Amino acid sequence: MSVNIAELKYCMHNICKHINFPYLCQVQIEEELQQSKFDSEHHKAVLNILFTAGWIHAIDLVMLKPFGISPQQFNVLRILRGQHPSAIRLCDITPRMLDRMSNTARLVEKLRLKGFVSREQNWQNRREVDITITDKGLALLKEIDAKMVEWYSHFTNISEAEAAQLNILLDKLRGH
Numbered sequence: 451m452s453v454n455i456a457e458l459k460y461c462m463h464n465i466c467k468h469i470n471f472p473y474l475c476q477v478q479i480e481e482e483l484q485q486s487k488f489d490s491e492h493h494k495a496v497l498n499i500l501f502t503a504g505w506i507h508a509i510d511l512v513m514l515k516p517f518g519i520s521p522q523q524f525n526v527l528r529i530l531r532g533q534h535p536s537a538i539r540l541c542d543i544t545p546r547m548l549d550r551m552s553n554t555a556r557l558v559e560k561l562r563l564k565g566f567v568s569r570e571q572n573w574q575n576r577r578e579v580d581i582t583i584t585d586k587g588l589a590l591l592k593e594i595d596a597k598m599v600e601w602y603s604h605f606t607n608i609s610e611a612e613a614a615q616l617n618i619l620l621d622k623l624r625g626h
Contacts, residue, residue, distance in 0.1 A: 499620075513601050517594055522552045523561055524594070530567060530583035531591055537580035539572065566590060 479498045480486050488494035510521040519527070529546050530538065544554045558581055561567040566587035572578035583591075608616070 509601070509604050513597060514594070517590060518564070519561075519566075519590075520557075522547070522549055523557050523566075525549070525552075526554070526557050526561060527566060527583060527587055527591055530581060531588065534583050534588070537570070537582045540569070540579045540581055543581065561587070 479494065479501060482501060483497065488497070507521065510524075514521060514524055517524075525548050526543060529543055540555060540558060543558070544550060544552070547554065558567060558569060562569055564586075566584055568582050568584055570580050570582075572580050605613075
């Protein structure tokens with residue numbers, strides 16, 4: 451009895467997706483995009499990075515949904531925790547964001563309404579606003595931190611050494 455490898459890979463991919471374990475399957479970008487030809491390996495790499503970024507974002511959405519915050523709000527809270535107990539100016543948050551196109555003022559306001567951050571006018575410059583994370587925000591991050599082991603499990607199919615090499619390559623790609 452002969453086994454059709456392509457058919458087997460297709461079945462395994464569908465099984466993994468069906469049981470919500472897509473990260474267990476090693477699926478080539480060609481299969482994901484249903485495209486066999488690329489202009490170059492560089493073109494393929496760019497598409498692979500964009501596709502993978504979307505995949506990671508989808509995982510973020512699923513992991514953060516029970517906590518009622520978006521990945522961008524989570525990013526703001528982590529920046530504020532890094533500054534804690536000091537305040538940070540609103541204008542200094544955006545350059546530290548993963549998604550710098552985010553509307554930081556809107557994100558901070560949503561977090562303030564949920565009680566996770568406080569904002570106060572800067573007493574030295576009334577045009578500036580100082581943001582601090584609240585105890586409720588710190589407690590939320592501690593609760594999320596407990597789930598981080600599960601989040602990181604999505605990425606254990608590469609070794610620490612491979613992750614380090616990937617970081618070097620991505621930094622090199624961005625010209626650093």
